[in-house]
Amino acid sequence: MARDRRDAALVFLPRGQADSVRAVAVEHYECPIPGCDSPVPLSTRGGSKRDHFWHRRPHAHPGGPESLHHFQAKHLVAQWARAAAAAGGVEVAVNEEEWSSDVRRRPDVLATWPDGSRVAFEVEYKSFPVAAWRAKDDAYRAAGIVPVWLFGHTPERYLKPERRAGRARGEGEPPAFRLTAITACAAERGPVLFINPVLGLVGTLWDRGEDLETVRAEDRRWFISRGRRVGDPRAVSPNRDASFDLALSELRACALDVSRGLVTPTMSAIEVEARRVQDAAAADRVAITSAARAARASGRRAVARQVRSVVPAPPSAPGARCRVCGNELDPILAAAGRHVLC
Known part of the structure; x- marks a missing residue:
């Protein structure tokens, strides 16, 4: 990092730019650290380390x-x-x-x-x-x-x-x-x-x-x-x-x-x-709940079918019979107790 003396802007040196920035750095840049005892001149370096600014003279930074x-x-x-x-x-x-x-x-x-x-x-x-x-x-x-x-x-x-x-x-x-x-x-x-x-x-x-x-x-x-x-x-x-x-x-x-x-x-x-x-877990919970409900409904239907197949239907109540001939009467004639022709 350096400071451009022309406008006081801070300058961060991009990777691979040491050579292209060097001439400008020597002429216009200074160390931005407050209290630096040798803010100029600066130059740039690259190579084995990341491109950076460096002091060309001995210096000390407070802290x-x-x-x-x-x-x-x-x-x-x-x-x-x-x-x-x-x-x-x-x-x-x-x-x-x-x-x-x-x-x-x-x-x-x-x-x-x-x-x-x-x-x-x-x-x-x-x-x-x-x-x-x-x-x-x-x-x-x-x-x-x-x-x-x-x-x-x-x-x-x-x-x-x-x-x-x-x-x-x-x-x-x-x-x-x-x-x-x-x-x-x-x-x-x-x-x-x-x-x-x-x-x-x-x-x-x-x-x-x-x-x-x-x-x-x-x-x-x-x-x-x-x-x-x-x-x-x-x-x-x-x-x-x-x-x-x-x-x-x-x-x-x-x-x-x-x-x-x-x-x-x-x-x-x-x-x-x-x-x-979390969304997948929520979807799984919904699917599990739906499957459980379907299983319970299916189970209830199966039980109902089983009950119907095991328990016989109750016998129907016997109808009224003619007191003359003994045959079954139509419900309309039940009150009379006999067929019309008997």
Whole structure:
């Protein structure tokens, strides 16, 4: 990331563009990190690493690499949110100077919809006590602001690889990860997301790495909890002893959502598959109920037929007879007791 001195715009270097941008970078770009002691000159590099800007002179950034990643991440998120919200009238601000008065916190990025709905994006690289995280998350929610937490990709403070004996993945398999104290708390309230501003990637931590089409709905969750089903609003304690998968997506492929903030392709796939499974289960329940009703009706008809075949019909009552000849009388002559000619 660099800042163009001509218009103060931030510039993200696309992959494979180091050579084509180098001349412009040397002449017009500077380091955007506040407090950098050597903001110019900058140049570009590629090769074995992702294309990036670099200082041509010795330099120091206040706060070290974590502050650099944090700065890059929040501006990358702001750029993405502005692009995603361009047609919806959503105002996106990187709040470096203005405070959000109702929560007495400064969100890294704040998106405000025309109806007043707000989403706060928080990028976390430095150590953050669990109690402080809960207090900040609670304050956002109490103010009606949707908080989206994006944990930093480095160091292993939040994204901890699985290295326990018997738990690590084999060679060629995707790595597994464990929950930390703070990500376990975050998992109780929503998706556990990570950001890599260098590569422009967002990671979704989720349970089970099988193909989405073959996993039951109750096993498909980003909440990292063995006892919680998709759509279950109850908060439970995530299983910190388990291992989980990290699905990576480009930030530009994610959606900006007023109720959830940031929706990754993995989250969308989980939700779509969960709805499909739930709809299929509902259809199965309807089919089972209909079949049961048909079976009961058929059973009742069979029982009725069996009863009719076993129980003989009651004999009809005998008719009146002529008291003269003894033959049966027509009902009309029953009152007279005899035939006309008898």
